[in-house]
Amino acid sequence: MKIAVIGAGLIGQAWALVFARAGCEVRLWDGDAAALARSRVLVGELAAELAGSGLVRNAGELVARVATCARLEDALGGVDYVQENLPEVLALKREIFARMDAIAPAAAVLASSTSSIPASAFTEELAGRARCLVAHPVNPPYLIPVVEVCGAPWTGSDTIDRCQALMLAIGQKPVHVRKELEGFILNRLQGALLREAFRLVEQGYVDADGLDTTVRDGLGLRWSFIGPFETIDLNAPGGLADYCGRYGGLYQSIAKEQTSTEPWSPELVARLHAERRALLPAEALGERRTWRDRRLMALALHKQAAGKETT
Amino acid sequence: MKIAVIGAGLIGQAWALVFARAGCEVRLWDGDAAALARSRVLVGELAAELAGSGLVRNAGELVARVATCARLEDALGGVDYVQENLPEVLALKREIFARMDAIAPAAAVLASSTSSIPASAFTEELAGRARCLVAHPVNPPYLIPVVEVCGAPWTGSDTIDRCQALMLAIGQKPVHVRKELEGFILNRLQGALLREAFRLVEQGYVDADGLDTTVRDGLGLRWSFIGPFETIDLNAPGGLADYCGRYGGLYQSIAKEQTSTEPWSPELVARLHAERRALLPAEALGERRTWRDRRLMALALHKQAAGKETT
Numbered sequence: 001m002k003i004a005v006i007g008a009g010l011i012g013q014a015w016a017l018v019f020a021r022a023g024c025e026v027r028l029w030d031g032d033a034a035a036l037a038r039s040r041v042l043v044g045e046l047a048a049e050l051a052g053s054g055l056v057r058n059a060g061e062l063v064a065r066v067a068t069c070a071r072l073e074d075a076l077g078g079v080d081y082v083q084e085n086l087p088e089v090l091a092l093k094r095e096i097f098a099r100m101d102a103i104a105p106a107a108a109v110l111a112s113s114t115s116s117i118p119a120s121a122f123t124e125e126l127a128g129r130a131r132c133l134v135a136h137p138v139n140p141p142y143l144i145p146v147v148e149v150c151g152a153p154w155t156g157s158d159t160i161d162r163c164q165a166l167m168l169a170i171g172q173k174p175v176h177v178r179k180e181l182e183g184f185i186l187n188r189l190q191g192a193l194l195r196e197a198f199r200l201v202e203q204g205y206v207d208a209d210g211l212d213t214t215v216r217d218g219l220g221l222r223w224s225f226i227g228p229f230e231t232i233d234l235n236a237p238g239g240l241a242d243y244c245g246r247y248g249g250l251y252q253s254i255a256k257e258q259t260s261t262e263p264w265s266p267e268l269v270a271r272l273h274a275e276r277r278a279l280l281p282a283e284a285l286g287e288r289r290t291w292r293d294r295r296l297m298a299l300a301l302h303k304q305a306a307g308k309e310t311t
Numbered sequence: 312m313k314i315a316v317i318g319a320g321l322i323g324q325a326w327a328l329v330f331a332r333a334g335c336e337v338r339l340w341d342g343d344a345a346a347l348a349r350s351r352v353l354v355g356e357l358a359a360e361l362a363g364s365g366l367v368r369n370a371g372e373l374v375a376r377v378a379t380c381a382r383l384e385d386a387l388g389g390v391d392y393v394q395e396n397l398p399e400v401l402a403l404k405r406e407i408f409a410r411m412d413a414i415a416p417a418a419a420v421l422a423s424s425t426s427s428i429p430a431s432a433f434t435e436e437l438a439g440r441a442r443c444l445v446a447h448p449v450n451p452p453y454l455i456p457v458v459e460v461c462g463a464p465w466t467g468s469d470t471i472d473r474c475q476a477l478m479l480a481i482g483q484k485p486v487h488v489r490k491e492l493e494g495f496i497l498n499r500l501q502g503a504l505l506r507e508a509f510r511l512v513e514q515g516y517v518d519a520d521g522l523d524t525t526v527r528d529g530l531g532l533r534w535s536f537i538g539p540f541e542t543i544d545l546n547a548p549g550g551l552a553d554y555c556g557r558y559g560g561l562y563q564s565i566a567k568e569q570t571s572t573e574p575w576s577p578e579l580v581a582r583l584h585a586e587r588r589a590l591l592p593a594e595a596l597g598e599r600r601t602w603r604d605r606r607l608m609a610l611a612l613h614k615q616a617a618g619k620e621t622t
Contacts (some may be wrong), residue, residue: 114560140528146529173528175521179425183565185517185525190539191562192507192569193500206496212485212538214496217484218449218457220538223531225606227523228501233587234600235450241584245574250427252500252574254494258503261566264559273552276544289545294535295617302613306606310314 001166004029004075006096006103007085008039008068011113014140015083016043020065021056021142022170028068029075036068050142053297076104081166083135087112093122101128109162111135115187118176118180130156135163136184141172141294148184150177196258202268208275225303312477315340315386315415317407318396319350319379322424325451327354331376332367332453333481339379340386347379364608387415387558392477394446396424404433412439420473422446426498429491431463441467446474447495452483454607457497461488507569512580519586536614564583 001024005016008030016039019026028043030036043066047059056062069075076131078081086092093112100110110132112119123132133155136148147167151160160176167174177184183191200206206214222231229240236243280288316327319341327350330337334351339354341347354377358370367373380386387393393415397403404423405521411421421443423430434443444466447459458478462471471487488495494502511517517525533542540551547554591599 009341087554108447110465144529144532146525148525161409171357173524175517176535177516177521179516179529181516182568183561185511185522186529187561188511188565188569189504189507189522189526190530193504194539194543194562194565195569196499196503200496200499205490205492206486210488211496212540213484213486214457214459215500215538216536218455218497219501220531220534221455221537221607221610222603223526224610225527225531225534226603227531229519229523229583229587230507230591232505233591234596234603237596239584239593239596240587241580244580248575248580250494250498251505252572254499254502255506255572258492258499258506259570259572261563261570263563264555269555269559272540273550273555276540276551280541280544282550285545285548285550292533292537292545298533298613298617298620299535302583302609302617304606306609306613310608 002079004079004082008036012085016066020062026066027075029252082110131159145173147174148173149174313390315390315393318345327377331373337377338386393421414436442470456484458483458485460485548599
């Protein structure tokens, strides 16, 4: 497969790595020549780091599959699939999709990494709008495999199918979002939980560290290998319906206290930020992000091994 | 430390294992003599299984630290801490706490495993009410370490401190819930996320399997070793406050669509149940629960190892 990655920032680099790791031939394009030159070096560094942990077999071969192209025409020529990663600005998306649709082979799928703009907002006028969709990754996609696949109303079902098949083939986990909606699935679930988390701290029931402990040493453990529906399906003798019969009343009663749509107040945000800084000084944020990514790598390897052993 | 475990069902057995694994001397009591006799055998089987995975060192020594007592007086004599696990019936909690308060040494802490009844509902009239509280585990506590510690308004701060210190000493992760509230912290967070999950399926955006994939291959990964607050703190250059500045508007906009407090409809529950049964037949539920517990064991070992390597 030949893949064009459009936009060579952090997300573009990560996609280049994901596609090249799976054996695809990748062409990376960016309007900024210096950023483009730098990006290939950064993909190499990333690949070497992943090779050290065992998540990439041969970093040199991987990087050899990534070419940079100064001209968009060169990047798009003969490709099967395009993954776009420009900044989250509607005008930029409109412009680049118009160019991509004019240049790329008619059979190529055109996907955007956007997390906040629906495909319908930048593809309606295009001749090839049926081949356009959103394939929203989670950062960084080489460690977090889920990809939210969401078309506009005019996206062809074959486009959805081909995008999902490609994602599966390269080791990602596509989730089909059947209609456009703000935040897709992942951020809506995150938002629902965060909203209650902020409220519980604001009302004095728990501090930020206690809340994080509740998730990392409790709620988050099962969710890291079975989702919320399978979790409740296994948590009552008769499965999901039995669980809903037993605990639906409790959750409905709780729900009545979870309806505030007030924005998080500046005081609350400042208080939580101060608590975080007491736990982790600002100057240690970068180091902690590196630690987080090492933990994500270790977790990815663990899940690979555990999946083989126990399914 | 001498510990009494009152009620020898699944949760009582699990607590006996957790305390004995940490070297405590455990006395297990149950009003049902047959259940009591069976429970010690089951603790032994559980310990042997955990020993096989490396989460218990010496199953024989562990079980030797668990004694069963036919009389409540024998179980409570000379203990430092009592963990109660009777059925979730207020009258039963009231009766057993009155008996425990009358019999147990004055210095012993009296904790209930209840997930749904606040300590204030069954301790108000007791002479020793200051030493009573809830220590709510997640099932099974030998694999999921979080324990929600929540007192009544009259619970002594030393009682809270001693309970938390004991939980830390035996390898659990206590979270102090500072005021009584329905569902404590964990189930309120779970409820908030489930509510949006049910809604997203009901409105046709995603199916149950896609939603589970979004969590198990996306949202749940970071949450299994850092909580939701640390996750957002690391997800913007300037930390949590920066994150709220960037994405608070998105979450507030989404929140306005997440306010329904309608119960999950029978049709929706039936549809989700049917989808789960298509993925996992009813007769395979038991086997899958065993698989889940093996995965939790493997995850616990992974987290122990990763914690040593990377912190």
